[in-house]
Amino acid sequence: DVKVTQSSRYLVKRTGEKVFLECVQDMDHENMFWYRQDPGLGLRLIYFSYDVKMKEKGDIPEGYSVSREKKERFSLILESASTNQTSMYLCASSSGLARTYEQYFGPGTRLTVT
Amino acid sequence: GIQVEQSPPDLILQEGANSTLRCNFSDSVNNLQWFHQNPWGQLINLFYIPSGTKQNGRLSATTVATERYSLLYISSSQTTDSGVYFCAVYADKLIFGTGTRLQVFP
Numbered sequence: 001d002v003k004v005t006q007s008s009r010y011l012v013k014r015t016g017e018k019v020f021l022e023c024v025q026d027m028d029h030e031n032m033f034w035y036r037q038d039p040g041l042g043l044r045l046i047y048f049s050y051d052v053k054m055k056e057k058g059d060i061p062e063g064y065s066v067s068r069e070k071k072e073r074f075s076l077i078l079e080s081a082s083t084n085q086t087s088m089y090l091c092a093s094s095s096g097l098a099r100t101y102e103q104y105f106g107p108g109t110r111l112t113v114t
Numbered sequence: 115g116i117q118v119e120q121s122p123p124d125l126i127l128q129e130g131a132n133s134t135l136r137c138n139f140s141d142s143v144n145n146l147q148w149f150h151q152n153p154w155g156q157l158i159n160l161f162y163i164p165s166g167t168k169q170n171g172r173l174s175a176t177t178v179a180t181e182r183y184s185l186l187y188i189s190s191s192q193t194t195d196s197g198v199y200f201c202a203v204y205a206d207k208l209i210f211g212t213g214t215r216l217q218v219f220p
Contacts, residue, residue, distance in 0.1 A: 048207075
């Protein structure tokens with residue numbers, strides 16, 4: 001079974017803090033993704049990576065950066081957390097160069113910025 | 115961009131009932147996936163189904179790509195089926211539908 005894990009289920013941070021969300025997959029997938037989910041707005045793509053050290057912006061990259069130093073790990077970084085970044089963050093991975101293959105999601109991190 | 119609409123938006127069932135969820139999409143897509151988001155927020159893969167019909171236990175799905183829709187069937191529903199069901203289509207990225215919120219009561 002594909003397994004995608006995220007470092008925290010719940011996280012509370014203060015405005016202005018630097019926040020790291022970690023995601024690890026165990027299936028040697030090439031592609032990894034970060035989404036955020038908000039009521040009424042659905043799931044939106046923040047960033048994705050199709051190879052180590054490669055990254056591409058999604059629909060809402062502002063205020064975020066990412067890091068992929070190893071194939072199995074993809075980190076989302078909030079350089080200076082703000083209250084409008086309070087959300088559910090979901091990581092996913094998929095195999096294949098086409099990037100259209102089945103995506104598998106982690107359990108999510110509910111981040112609250114106060 | 116591609117629009118993905120799901121119906122109904124909300125569904126309330128008694129345990130044991132059957133239901134059909136629909137997903138319409140506005141343009142040709144490379145593939146389609148159905149998910150169940152449980153009350154804890156995790157997205158669970160149900161089906162990866164570009165066309166045709168697949169079955170997994172009490173659940174089955176049919177995609178008719180030429181007519182731009184997919185259906186998810188849930189038979190003999192159980193309280194553990196509660197949650198939100200999403201379809202998502204692959205175009206240049208994964209685009210999620212609006213979801214169907216299902217509540218199953220004993």
